[in-house]
Amino acid sequence: MTADWLVPGYDQRALGALLPGAAAALGHDLGRPAVSLPAAERICVVVVDGLGHRMLLERPRAAPFLSTLMDPEQCLVAGAPSTTATSMASFGTGLPPGRHGLVGYEVMDPDRGELLNELRWHPDTDPLRWQPHPTVFQELAARGVPVTQIGNPEFYGSGLTEAALRGATFVGLTRLRDRVDAAVDRLREPGLVYLYWADVDSVGHVHGWRSAQWRRTVRALDRELARLSRCLPSGTLLVITADHGMVDVPxxxxxxxxxxxxxxxxxxxxxxxxxxxxxxxxxxxxxxxxxxxxxxxxxxxxxxxxxxxxxxxxxxxxxxxxxxxxxxxxxxxxxxxxxxxxxxxxxxxxxxxxxxxxxxxxxxxxxxxxxxxxxxx
The missing domain is CATH 3.30.1360.180 (Gyrase A; domain 2)
Known part of the structure; x- marks a missing residue:
């Protein structure tokens, strides 16, 4: 790493090491690089699309709750390229992009000879053939661990979900408040819950991440994640991360x-x-x-x-x-x-x-x- 360049190492500091670390905290070693987490029976992992580590460091007043959890030296590395489809596949499989194969927003599908948008997908591209490795969710479910994914209703059965995040029980809810409530309810029993939220990324793309609109969006997120932390059952481990950061480009x-x-x-x-x-x-x-x-x-x-x-x-x-x-x-x-x-x-x-x-x-x-x-x- 230099001041302006970082080649991912795909080791214990990688975003892809997070779910294997959560599995280990639940008592299941998956044999992949894993972050160190304390043992727990209940784990809630939140992915905030587009909320980079340096963005939080620069705008702590936009996220007072999240800032209380910040350590400037503690962060993860997304992977190449730093885009949602690639990062979510690394997150879901615990593998680097060169192995899971989701290597960008729009990439060549050699079988069709056309670009595949890995967020929107194409009906002629089989997601299980495109990404054949088992996901962390599949491996945990096979070991009897209850796993729940909470996200946009339209993500159910989508190509990206099937390729990168298959194996969890899917709960589709629109509002963040409802997703928080669902996570709390699911974790009344032991298991793993993954909660996703996209608005920070969407607003950052349109208005720039240094905009007033971005700050308002992050404040609303921060309030709900603070409520999530307060309402989770005692002893629940809460882990919050993102899929990539962002830069403003005029x-x-x-x-x-x-x-x-x-x-x-x-x-x-x-x-x-x-x-x-x-x-x-x-x-x-x-x-x-x-x-x-x-x-x-x-x-x-x-x-x-x-x-x-x-x-x-x-x-x-x-x-x-x-x-x-x-x-x-x-x-x-x-x-x-x-x-x-x-x-x-x-x-x-x-x-x-x-x-x-x-x-x-x-x-x-x-x-x-x-x-x-x-x-x-």
């Missing part, structure tokens, strides 16, 4: 591939996300042409991003060990933002995507570091 700091017609013929499609763009070439493109595309992009982008080939990113350990089935899902060239910067292609990007201010996906500490907050009721 629209003036976007680079648009549509303004570079000389590059259009060099790649087939742009995937990934703005701060971790993945460029896919035509099948069979020689390595020297891929390297030349990477050099052209690096010359154009300069110090704003780290540009490398897929081979170089894998060799550098960005994704952990990479299974052969996963390699073709990664772009031949990867552009990972260092400064506040995004790479877009306005010819194909959705208007909503082009309007966003808060961004994530890259390997900066602001995006990679997520909270590791703990308390015992």
């Amino acid at each position: 629209h003036a700091e976007r680079l648009d591939l549509a303004a570079q017609p000389g590059l259009w013929s060099r790649f087939r499609v742009l995937g990934g996300e703005g701060r971790f763009a993945q460029l896919y070439c035509e099948p069979g493109t020689p390595a020297d042409r891929v390297a030349d595309l990477a050099r052209q992009l690096a010359d154009w982008i300069g110090e704003r991003a780290h540009v490398c080939t897929r081979v170089a990113a894998i060799d550098a350990g960005w994704f952990g060990p990479v299974e052969e089935r996963v390699r073709p899902r990664l772009g031949e060239v990867i552009v990972a933002g260092r400064e506040p910067f995004t790479l877009i292609d306005s010819r194909t990007a959705r208007p909503h995507t082009l309007s966003l201010i808060g961004q994530h996906g890259s390997l900066t500490p602001d995006e990679q570091l997520v909270p590791f907050l703990r308390s015992v009721s």
Whole structure:
């Protein structure tokens, strides 16, 4: 790690080590890297989408309860790329992205020859084939541990849920207050409850995470999580984390591939996300042409991003060990933002995507570091 760059280690500090740590606290060693947690019969794990460790450190007054649990030196590392689909798969399986295979927001599905949006999914892509490894929830359920997942009703049976989080009893509720009540009710008996909340990420994307709207959203979250802590049965271990952080990127700091017609013929499609763009070439493109595309992009982008080939990113350990089935899902060239910067292609990007201010996906500490907050009721 440097001041502006963090290559994930996929060890006991990884987000993917959290659920194996919770399993160990419940008395079940899953044989995967695990965070250290105190033994408990009841555990509630909360994932707040988009609430980075450094964001909490910088805005403690927005979250007075969460700030009481903060230790500036205690946090987890999300993984590459720092985006929801990848992080939730790491969280759910305890594996690095190169093994579970959910390697970005939009990545190539080699069987269909098209991009797969790993949040929205596609009916022709089988989530169990896409991610065949057992989840932590499955392993705990097989050992007789009651496991409950509480989240958006539309997540029930979704591709991402089936790929990354299968095995838990699903409870779909819209309001955070109702999710907190459901978690408290489920934990009247021993077991594990996982609760997810997305509003912090959504507001940060639209308004930026330094906005007044973001602060109001975090304050509302903080009040409900404080109530959760107060209401959980005695002896319950509460763990709060996130899937990634966020940086604000002014629209003036976007680079648009549509303004570079000389590059259009060099790649087939742009995937990934703005701060971790993945460029896919035509099948069979020689390595020297891929390297030349990477050099052209690096010359154009300069110090704003780290540009490398897929081979170089894998060799550098960005994704952990990479299974052969996963390699073709990664772009031949990867552009990972260092400064506040995004790479877009306005010819194909959705208007909503082009309007966003808060961004994530890259390997900066602001995006990679997520909270590791703990308390015992």
